[in-house]
Amino acid sequence: MSGTPAIRLTGLTKSFGSVTAVDGVNLDIAPGEFFSMLGPSGSGKTTVLRMIAGFEQPTSGTVELFGKDVTADPPFDRDVNTVFQDYALFPHMSVLDNVAFGLRVRGVGAKERAATARDALALVRLEGYGDRTPQQLSGGQRQRVALARALVVEPKVLLLDEPLGALDLKLREQMQVELKDIQRRLGITFIFVTHDQEEALTLSDRIAVFNEGNIVQLGSAEDVYRHPATPFVANFVGSSTVFTAEEAKAILGTKGACSLRPEHIDIVRGKAPAGTISLKGTVFETIFLGASTRVIVDLDGGKRVAVLEQNDMSTKETHRGDTVTVAIHPQFLSTLA
């Protein structure tokens, strides 16, 4: 990464009593990056976000914003804005007043701030909704008002705390596309906190996977998915079969612990292709998923693996109890630390 990072976290630590929520996080985020912090609840990702915003004071460590140490600055003096998980719209103000709030406290005149707020509402495709109250909007619309309200003050960095968590699947997918589009158009840094791995993979330039208060892997979406660094990442981002070093040696004949994606295992009818590791097993369960079927196979070596079979033109039928041969392409085995 060249130049000054938009955000630099150095040794960032936060303890609540005897619990260490964030444990010495070091991280650089580049300007204009769509960056995701992915992790299960309690992994410390939201606490990191709240420390960047200034809602929490770190126990130790520093937060730098474009090279300036802002660790001791209150939220109202930081050039970052937040989209909250519960949207946090002011219920006693109209949609337009909500969006204009940041301008109002900055002393912008009533006419000018109404015009700017209207532009921001247009950006999130909510023209004409200014006179409503937040209570009259749907979840997706509130989400967009929160986005407009945070963007209207032109922050250098936008923090999004699980903003799509409360939306239903269709709306969530639609908002993902819009978020990505807005980020590209404005070119500002987005830091997106989520526990939804699919969302993180879809949206992000880079992902930091959090577990137990620290980053366990940092990389591009593809990197994190294709080469999970630890068994935790292998299973949290997508699903994998994890082989310990001993299992790998005994079953696969390979060295070192590794993980394997279900889509990288095939059930073969007839002869396994050359160069693959072929193993025999019994089908334990099949789960129809629509476009694909998930087949759980108990290998004769005693290991249970998941296989994802595409339901394409060729009719393949696998049933519980079938004896099958699975083929594994060794290049897809991802070595674990």
Place this chain on the structure above:
Amino acid sequence: MPTDVTSPVRVTELPRQSVARRGSAYLYRHAKVRLALLLSAPLFWLGFVYIAALVALLITAFWSVDSFTGDILIEWNFDNVTTILTESVYQAVTLRTLGAAALVTIIDIALALPIAFVMAKVANKSVQRALVIAILMPLWASYLVKAYAWRNVLAEDGVLDWTLGLVGGNSPGYGFEGAILTLSYLWLPYVILPIYTALERVPDSLLDASSDLGARTWTTFRTVIMPLITPGIIAGSIFSFSLTLGDYIAVKIVGGATQTLGTLVYTNVGTANNLPLAAAIAFIPIAIIFIYLGAVRRTGALSNL
């Protein structure tokens, strides 16, 4: 185990039919009967015991007293109403009582806001519980005990006198100021609790959002917190205002010679033996409270009581 072949998995039987069960089932099917049973007792209380007593009081105000025998004469006249509306002593006492109610309310709100804020937004769970108990505790003590305790506090060479003496002041003693202090103390819990409830209902994320958008602490208080807790403040003020308006015991104990509407009613019922006039006086605070409630109704405060 039942032997019913149509439901072989059933391991429990339905309870046996009984009168109580049939009664419950009848009520389940007849919503109106259910409602009537539920409402009859409270409606009787409200309609007959409460409102009827008030109406009786109102009627009494239009009677008079035989000045010679002291008997109540059931002769309809407006003398009492004319008296309290025109005589300057009643106007002065009304204004004084109104002033006391307003003062006590302002003092209580000023004290309650920071306390309620600490309880709702600053303190952790255990401190919060301790504070709630500390605020509710005085409500378990007798009103009289608390008023007499304040008599001691306010006394010459009392705690207040001694403390203020350190900075060259002295206790206001028994009088209007003493009554204000005591009444502020007595009604403070009633003001703290609705404000606390209102503050609790303001999500922390709103305060975060306000500060995130650039509002300093005071701006957040003014533009976000105040509008959202105003109904709670008004709800609390209804308590302190109306309770002060009608109080006479505390005023008797620590108020010295201070006359309020409450003490006037007390004197007229007791010493002066003029129940009709007392009834007429009693309608001044009732009228004021009605006006007050009417004014605050549209703020939504009544749904916060």
